[in-house]
Amino acid sequence: MDEVEFDKFADEYRAMHAANIRLSGEDPEYFAEYKVVDIAAELARAGIAPRRVLDFGAGVGYSVPFFVRHLPAAGLTCLDVSRKSLDVGVAHHGAAAEFAHFDGRTIPFEDGTFDAGLASCVFHHIPHDEHVALLGEICRVLGPGGRLFVFEHNPLNPLTRHAVNTCEFDEHAKLVRAPTMRRRIRDAGFAEAAIRYRIFFPHALRGMRPLEAKMTWLPLGAQYYVVARKS
16 A cells, blocks of 8 residues: 555545546535445444444545444544545544554554444555455454445446546556455455445436435445455
8 A cells, every 4th residue: 555645635635536426416525424324324233333433544534524423422543554644634533533544554453443444445546465464454453243344436337437547546446346355355354244236326316316225236336335244
């Protein structure tokens, strides 16, 4: 993971992201919030009230206000290789979360520290041969029964591929198909892993979004997530 590459986009990330997703009719906050809403719902169904949550590759901390809103009892730790991104995050959200630097290899926390972990569109920026080791690191810092949520862009969706191919921030991105990510998560030591496909309708068709709850099996959504359980 290249700290310098991420540092150079820290100040401009939101503007670049907003321009890149304009065809969806949504802003970056919409995409940040839906993920936290899904995580909160999954944890509630599992009977888990997390005390500590890790946001792996948190960047400038876009998830912070939505964890405050939807999982207010959980302490959030934002982890990233980019010190500049972390500085931006502290400036905007410092009182609401912990921000910690990551050397790209070893997560600086003890085994079993967290109840849940999130990686939001991070792994397509990481060389694929490093995925299993880093997923294993996340597994290490989760407690027994802890949940991991890995959100990624779906390479089967043509609009997603267009957005990634035209985004400067994603210049070196290599997308990962959902079954491949699920396999890597299992290889990293997680006991169970399930795929959920998301984001089928743009803002113009937002009235149809309630249908998405019954479409998570359909591999055409713009994004997907894998939810996994540590044994």
